[in-house]
Amino acid sequence: MAGGPTVALDGFGAERGFEALAGGARMAAADGIRLRVFGPADRLGLARVDGIEVVPTAEWIGNDEDAVPAVRGKKQASVVRAARAVAEGEAEAMVSPGSTGATMAAATFGLRRLKGVRRPALAVQLPVPGRRVLFLDVGANVEVRAQHLVQFGFLGAAFSEAVLGVERPRVGLLSVGEEAGKGREGVGAAHALLGAAAGIDFIGNVEGGDLPAGAADVVVTDGFTGNVALKLMEGTAKAVTGAIRDAARSNPLAGLGGLLMRPALGGLRRELHPDTTGGAILLGLRGIAVVGHGSAGAEGIANAVRLAARCVEVDAVGRTAALLERGGATRGAPAAEPGA
């Protein structure tokens, strides 16, 4: 299966260590995805794996470092080299299991923004049983203006259609009430702009409870609210399933009941597991960048690489640019791009 996309993989930063990372790389390579892995060749043990090239790299950026100065200063850090590989055409997408901040900074500096995009946004597929809900921004932009929220709608709709295969994705704006005027100031203005925008199917405000219900295919919000909401959702699902597990252990009959239910619950467990969706995607750049879930095991790393490869295969970047153009979302682009 040579001829598949090439993904640049940051070999550092996987919380579960080099073994999990190498295991994920092997699984992705077995699918026919070619990988360039930037990391310590001796620790990774990937020297003779078909489809994988290890680029020996010693420097890396940790979670505790201030991302922007670290990316500017450490030109040889693994995540910076992965971004450069995409920029220079040696790979078509990048994946990092490490620091979200460093990955965002390396990708934004290295890959540049799509025409007219002011702020790239970090998007995740929510663990909603039976649905494919895309949620953004989950942390790239702590504070946003109305125009940014509008662009998030376009970025999310393009990704939902191209990569998740949702036809005419319904776009919702996260707020505290269904009425147009509810919410913060920027939210009200974004509502008006999205309602008037061509090219996307805006369904209006959605509330917190609408996310797990799958009321919209794409939900946009600022990176503060989005980050809190994502972590809260993951934590709540974990707490509820944990409490149910505890209940099953509380007496022998309940334990037997839990055992009998287990096969039927397998699919749900998979759907709720953070490894399943492959991680967060930075949208709005001229290249693909995927941030793996910090605690991802080999399966999670493999899924992050598969997600990146899939984005390349369906030309997610090109289709996003086309939708932005069609919707006029590139008007008012920075002065550096007067043709927008």
Added chain:
Amino acid sequence: MAGGPTVALDGFGAERGFEALAGGARMAAADGIRLRVFGPADRLGLARVDGIEVVPTAEWIGNDEDAVPAVRGKKQASVVRAARAVAEGEAEAMVSPGSTGATMAAATFGLRRLKGVRRPALAVQLPVPGRRVLFLDVGANVEVRAQHLVQFGFLGAAFSEAVLGVERPRVGLLSVGEEAGKGREGVGAAHALLGAAAGIDFIGNVEGGDLPAGAADVVVTDGFTGNVALKLMEGTAKAVTGAIRDAARSNPLAGLGGLLMRPALGGLRRELHPDTTGGAILLGLRGIAVVGHGSAGAEGIANAVRLAARCVEVDAVGRTAALLERGGATRGAPAAEPGA
């Protein structure tokens, strides 16, 4: 049990109708709580119930009305009269199952703010299994400044200690990272102020995932993020338990398993049910106001009244005022109260 606190109950607005409301009133009265119910005497059927006085009221404010002008204009509306009953000493607390906005407006205008409090906040006890986590603001203030977040910390800590019985409640500030500097601008400033404040046990920033984990006893945030988070948490718990129920129905063996587990799950179901905690409490006023959960049944209405009565019994207002004073949180009060 005469001599218990008197609660003014708004007789309109219960989504499940007058029967649910009257049923809840009866249950609370059976506990020795005295009630003044403002509603349609003929519909409520509470005429001869010991401890309940129905004050015939025909006017009310619906969910679809603009709360502030409605409360200003309709002096005889049930929720306005309930607030007036507290202000005039005919009752010691008010409860409404109706519009959150109208209840907040009626209480804020009618009961006045505690010395030094700039913005009352709406607090709820989160459905966290085995914990008593108080979360505010869940919708009273869509945008806040750092000083408001600090006051929410004091209001929440006082309530947690006085009403929920948590000793030295740990107060956390909701943000997108553990580091002090992370989050929006106001959040960083609030972090510094809370860290320096006397009288409360501030544990620093908490993230979305820390809420269901019970990492803090009191978590403060702005009303936009809080409202989204609360509804998201309720919705996620519902979606997960629903998916598990579906799994139990997917085949006969799993169904038997679910049946065997059911008794062990009863406690969890109760803990997760919105009726259990009694509703949201408006903190920072010189009186108690409880907003029942919109979809509350009789048990939920009764629990809202019980919560209000408990606040009176433990002198939640007096203890809150004392903590605010001790912590110096009343400094910088509005010019109208120069002694603060």
